[in-house]
């Protein structure tokens with residue numbers, strides 16, 4: 485890695501502290517443990533966990549926590565995943581019901597080992613939640629399923645409210661830090677979603693601080709607009725461990741504002757940008773704003 489590493493010199497605006505010992509969070513943790521479920525909120529020690537849980541929003545990570553890919557910026561372990569847990573779709577629905585969630589985000593590691601990439605598992609989980617919590621809104625934050633249109637069509641038959649697929653970074657970075665993914669294929673996932681179901685809300689997001697120029701960021705935003713994306717999330721890359729790709733730059737809140745204003749000027753339905761923004765940050769608010 486040749487880039488200058490500034491990961492250890494976190495600026496003031498990125499010093500939010502989190503503690504996962506709050507009573508409410510402990511109860512939620514216990515419930516999830518009993519049902520053998522993972523949330524990204526806990527696994528990634530997300531700094532927004534209290535805000536999201538208090539707004540009745542949570543992000544479940546389906547199909548285990550071992551990914552078949554190994555993006556250099558990602559904190560998820562890479563390797564050979566375990567077999568699918570066929571009771572997971574039902575257990576997610578049970579947990580969502582117990583927590584009385586209003587907005588549920590379903591995501592997963594990439595499962596290139598599965599013939600369908602896990603599309604059926606997503607489908608089953610969405611259907612299960614519809615049955616238990618018909619009023620809740622569901623967002624699927626999906627991997628690229630190796631570009632399978634059939635898999636995407638199958639998943640969309642379950643009628644999630646939002647289909648999210650993160651582009652993560654600029655095109656140039658793909659060969660370097662997102663080796664098993666493909667920039668165009670990811671854009672196609674988003675485009676194909678709208679082609680299959682024109683009324684679904686689509687969403688994507690990326691991180692800043694991975695060695696991009698402002699021109700490259702603008703090109704990325706144009707590409708997402710051309711892919712018919714409705715909601716855009718833009719956040720700061722924070723290095724999950726010393727083994728991950730170094731942080732190249734910490735963007736100031738003002739720089740985030742400028743980039744958000746640029747994206748807004750292109751006509752996205754909703755753009756959220758800031759140092760602490762993550763893909764699922766204020767997910768329900770973004771959905772409501774984009775549909776009102």
Ligand code: SF4
Pocket residue numbers: 551552553554555558559560562592593594627
């Ligand atoms: S595919 Fe997704 S979960 Fe897997 S390593 Fe890359 S970013 Fe992380």
